[in-house]
Ligand SMILES: Nc1ncnc2c1ncn2[C@@H]1O[C@H](COP(=O)(O)OP(=O)(O)OP(=O)(O)O)[C@@H](O)[C@H]1O
Ligand SMILES: O=P(O)(O)OC[C@H]1O[C@H](OP(=O)(O)OP(=O)(O)O)[C@H](O)[C@@H]1O
């Protein structure tokens with residue numbers, strides 16, 4: 001994937017918050033720049049009030065890290081930045097340091113298309129403080145959006161119960177990359193195609209579509225319009241039937257369908273884009289069946305999302321294909337995921353790791369300290385629970401207790417010996433070198449499908465889902481409690 005260079009003619013090192021650069025400068029100035037640290041990227045709540053989240057965006061992250069280099073043009077821009085008193089923000093020696101900076105971090109991450117849950121790390125970065133810090137904003141920008149859209153797409157596809165969902169979002173997406181990365185994430189989340197031709201070219205997503213009302217309106221009659229379309233694309237006819245009178249439109253589609261059939265071609269179907277989609281799809285189905293077109297598909301579109309699709313399903317609407325745009329690519333009901341990137345440990349001069357917590361008035365916001373990873377346990381192919389654990393602590397295969405990070409009274413006993421397990425953070429970069437074989441988008445989509453399959457349907461319920469168990473292994477829980485109590489000094493917890 002070369003989207004950053006291809007599209008932005010830049011390797012994106014300046015696609016960051018200014019404070020990352022000022023902190024980098026200050027780290028360098030204070031001599032802490034090379035001190036080793038560990039940061040974790042995680043979110044605190046599943047989006048859309050759902051029961052799961054689908055990770056996406058790692059390929060962009062890899063591309064960004066692989067090309068992490070301050071180029072002359074970037075440094076020229078930083079060089080002319082001035083403080084209020086007219087002095088340069090960044091002294092030339094620091095800019096020289098940036099020019100020579102090579103990416104040397106270790107990155108471990110969950111693979112794209114993995115089902116993930118609150119609090120567990122999606123990406124773990126270990127390396128010199130300066131570098132870890134400089135990655136923060138870009139990683140969050142990439143992962144937050146693509147993960148959000150992949151999750152929305154997964155929900156929409158769950159509602160569609162295996163029927164094709166065509167992504168139509170480009171015209172309403174949040175700008176250019178908002179559209180492109182949304183098309184990519186929507187495909188990972190289960191959509192069959194995109195209407196966005198550039199996304200097709202860049203990512204290899206199948207492109208598909210029908211035609212617009214303007215096509216119909218440009219002719220004297222709807223029938224002429226259908227006929228002309230059939231002349232141009234005899235194998236790809238999905239007639240948009242609702243420009244004037246939906247059921248009359250279906251009858252016109254049938255007429256052209258018969259002409260096509262007389263030439264040995266079959267119309268694919270019709271599209272309905274307004275009105276009561278349950279009512280019109282059922283009536284259209286009857287007309288199509290009676291006319292001898294039982295295989296003609298009915299495509300529905302118009303402000304669809306997982307809830308309207310579920311409602312149409314429960315109304316037994318005769319819809320076979322779902323065209324979904326705005327509410328998918330804008331994540332209409334939740335515009336951001338809210339993942340964060342927090343320091344969890346820092347190496348001391350004597351070579352030992354010091355775990356770190358950030359306190360908060362809200363216990364929900366206290367991060368998980370230390371050098372940790374996450375393991376998923378499976379029983380007969382179904383995911384049972386996720387355990388966040390310290391990598392250097394042994395796990396007793398006979399029994400381990402995991403503790404809810406937000407409510408220490410919620411605990412679950414697991415017997416690892418009886419389960420299959422998968423460590424979710426996979427090595428991506430070692431000392432700045434890529435050690436991961438990047439899967440194709442089709443493989444990622446396939447993984448997403450299998451992952452969702454491994455999740456019990458109670459966690460996939462769109463409304464009020466059953467909470468999937470994610471907990472801290474006991475040693476990690478204890479470490480976190482100790483650090484919190486130490487930092488609070490026992491006397492300022494209830495202000
Ligand atoms: N049977 C149905 N049950 C639930 N929701 C439906 C049903 N039929 C249509 N809808 C949804 O209701 C909303 C109707 O929106 P709206 O009133 O804007 O459409 P319209 O007037 O039919 O068409 P237009 O988009 O041309 O204005 C859409 O989100 C559509 O998906
Ligand atoms: O509704 P969405 O989920 O975003 O799906 C894409 C929409 O875009 C097209 O029409 P457009 O919105 O341009 O015009 P219309 O609403 O007037 O048909 C298409 O006919 C869909 O209605």
Ligand SMILES: O=C(O)c1cccnc1
Nearest residue numbers: 168195208209210211325
């Ligand atoms: O191809 C379509 O039918 C289409 C494409 C974009 C938006 N709405 C519909």
